[in-house]
Amino acid sequence: MKKNNRHILFVLPALGLYSFIMIFPIALTLFSSFTEWRRFIPESFGTLEHYSRLFTDQVLVKAFRHNLTYIGLTIVLEGFAGLVLAGIAQYMKKSLGFRAILFAPVILPSIVIGTLWRQMYATNGGLLNALRNLVGLEPLVWLAPPYTMLSVSMVSGWIFAGYFMTIFYASLSRIPTSVLESAEIDGAGPVRTFFQIQVPLIKNMIMLALLVITTGGFKGFDLFQILLRRDPLQSGIVLPTYLIRTFFEHKDIGYGSALSIVLTLVVLIIMGLINFGNKRFVGEVDEY
């Protein structure tokens, strides 16, 4: 096809919408983070006050700690659980229905799952405390310290273990059977074959999952908002909910913008680190 600059017309509608919605507002957020606001009226530009406030903000520290806890827990409850389930599924005949059921929560809206689990966690009339009662255990206040982060993470795990199982299962099924056969001849059992031979072969996919879970751990908003609502004790406040509250409830436009820039940088830095680690330590491997 000959070069013709009129061809750019095909790209323009998408480019226009994308720039208008996603790129220009980032510039606006950056600008706003250096601006003094009185509610929605900009008063003066050029202040660093919002950024210096970041360093003395105890709530931010708390939110950040919660994000890290959440990431640690979801790596286990989403990623590791998904990996182990994929490993088991490949040995089961007719695992299709099972895999379909575990994937089902992924398609449901967060509001449906969040509201359902909020009912299940209810101190009186909730499913989980009723089950604890059945085996003679005391009822728990699930959505309060020290259980808040664990309870939210369990819901995340319930949703996404099936997602990661599905992508790991797809990668595992692309490993040539000859690899597994030779492992069996060497006398390796299913568990050792899985962790010592199959898992290393799909490490690219595992790194990708790690990337999705860690960045997701800084972006997740819905479940925290739906399960914990206003969360007056801030026992489950995370960067995204803190950001929304600062901006929309306290109408603190400048500081909310600075928090939004912080969140963006954190996500981009994690991506950079994992990409770097991937190149440096995992290297190029055959992709399955």
Place this chain on the structure above:
Amino acid sequence: MNTRTFGKTLALNLGRVIFALVLLVYLIPILWMYSSSMRSNGEIVLDPLGLPTKIDFSNYGIAWEAADMGRHFLISFTITSISMVIVVVLSTLAAYAFSRLDFSGKKTLYIFFLIGLILPVQSFLIGLFIMFRTMGLLNSLWSVILPVSAIGLPLSILLSKNYFDSLPSSLEESAFLEGAGTFQVYRLIILPLSVPIIATVITFTVIGVWNEFMIPFVMIQNSSLRPLTTSLYVFSTKYSANYALKLAALTMIATPMFIVYFAFQSQVQKGITAGAIKT
């Protein structure tokens, strides 16, 4: 039986036990939702594990009325269908140019779109709110349609471009020889051959937009314009003590989604994992 086969049988049976337990963890909450949605609130609080004494759908009718679900279904439907059309048209047009045509700055523009894959929504949400507020777009369906469509573009362009790259160029060459223009080739040759990738794009766009919570939560405060997701949030705050009504409302939203999902299970899984798994 030697130790090796014994170990293998043990591992397999352990796997079966884990499978059965995990299945319970998934089925019990769903069964509880269905069962409790047919009981009275008093019954649920008194005995959360009890089963419905009779098949009673009266909660459904009450919840449907109280949450004005018909209206919010319609709003979600409108937002989802308009966004779907925008994403499919805009992304296939752009992907066609990136895959098949040549123009200055093509590579740069393509990379510019790919940046969108890694940007968290929160990086532009605040600026977008300020912008929409100035333009008077808040509390309108467009304040949700435009962002959710834009968010869908980068992945849709990436997947469509990869798909177009895999199509043979011989068909369009003969069309060009017969004097067809680039737009005609896009519409009459490329699009009809792209049903599989368009189906994938539609799948993740429709599910993503239908389920979207944060954007309408921020943009729409007018309760008569809320989509299903945020209207349910407000409803469950208002009726926080009435488990029966809330669970009935959830059941009415989840059931049609389960039916569609289990009918098109492999297509849906493929669509949702398209970003992670190469097709």
